[in-house]
Amino acid sequence: MSYLSIKHLSNSVAGFSLKDIDLDIEKGEYFVLLGQSGAGKTRLLEAIAGLYKSSGTIFYKKDEISKKNPEHRDIGFVYQDFALFPNMNVEENIVFAGRYREVEKKEEHFRDIVDFLDLQNLLERSISDLSGGEKQRIAIARAIYAKPKILLLDEPLSAIDPTFRNSIMKKLKEIHRRYDLTTIHVTHNFREASYLADKIAIIMDGSIEQIGSPDEVLNHPKTIEIAKFLGFKNIFSTALLDQEEKVNYFSIDPNLIHVVKAESNNCFDYSFKGNIEECMGITDHFKLFVNVNENQFFIKIPKRDYENCLSGVNNFITIGFNEKDIAYL
């Protein structure tokens, strides 16, 4: 049995339902739950923590924790807005769990967390005058002070200044290893997911749609909806490639589609004649929208290679790409 095993977890609150969620998470795994806003990510974390009444079972090793109250599940929770207690200062927030739980080697553990997260100068401060990054470190410190079996992070980077996101992502990985945690991290950002995750699950409309390694999920989405969510562009039927025997779809990166300048240079595996519908100049590149038999291709071409967005050519151009660059869905 997995370290954390969730079977047929469902609930329905305020018109939104989690539907038959099955997840298996191994010890020490950094598990990322990826989905759009409103997909049910936070609801799922709250259900795992026991904050919503749900059907189904949750096993921690062989212990069924789904019948336990949140205070007995040993699950740490860090909310998106950190939910620090305004009636306590930073230190009181961090050691809150110590009032209600036996924390082994309290003092030593506290010192270690404070040093590692660089909180020494903040301990006496009120939480009302802290930056987003400071609040985040305190919320994480408060959760790990309780020595949870599993740490749940609800969009922990969304309230952080983008400048600091990369360093904080690195820190999250360090925290995960240093405190021997099993982490479930919720996000809508697939770049964040690809950096952090050992395993990714895609959640859409309250259901888990795909689970796998980052490479598997991010590069080989199972459905068009997942592909669109992951930012895949140019999704077309394989019929366009004359592969009619397989009713399927493919996607091609806008950067890997080329404009064929002269037919003599057309060395691409697939090429199509199309009509330029729109050309938008964006800083260092043009965004080109080309209609090929009622399929609109989106292409990015560098400004340095093309002057005036192909205004010299008539509206019809040839575009091409190679088989190796195609992602089949």
Next chain:
Amino acid sequence: MKLAYRNNIFNVTLIVFALVILFFLSVPILKMFVGVGSDKLMDAIKDGEVISSILLTMKVSMWAMVFVIITGLPLAYLIARYDFFGKSFLEAMIDIPIMIPHTAAGIALLSTFGDTGLGDFFKFFGIEFVGTEYGIMIAMMFLSAPFLINAAKDGFRKVDPKLENVARTLGANPFRVFFAISIPNARKDIVNGALMMWSRGLGEFGAVIILVYHPMTTPVLIFDRFSSYGLSYSAPVAAVIIGFSALVFLIIRFIVNRFD
């Protein structure tokens, strides 16, 4: 923000209207102290009957407030946190005492807790409501509890449920969360509501006089002296209770603000 444009006609209009209402709110209070004269004020302070009625009024109003803190906070929390059948009806019921005439409330209380089965039930436990401090307390409580319950309800609504959720995951059971997170983070509204209830209780007259004439609360004593001896005997008593109430109010506010 300061009044940046003092000649602005809008600001002048605001100030004129504000002064009108301030006149009606403050002058009667000031007149009470200035008009009474220091001799009569000192006599009233030295008058044992006045002092014991003031202490009785403050004490019983405080007990009423404590009773509603213990029983009303859970009710306020239930309303703030949960949706349930009949919630709107319950909220309306809490507000009813604010709307009804206080003498009518006194009649309602007398016909419920007076010489009735329910009254006899409480008598069995040594609690009698007619002509006792219990009667004063229930009258004060009935008419001023909505101020505390509604303020606490607003306070609890302002506490983000996520704070309570996190506290649960950190090992606190719902009772501990209530005392460690919900109440402390709603304390401003709770304290304001409690002060409002307490001070409103001090002034309760209509319902109290129907249930309890003796022992006399200060409003009843003022009425008694006014109807028996006239304005010059009742005004000093009124001035003293206003002074005492304001003093206690300021002290509590000072303490609360210091700890905020």
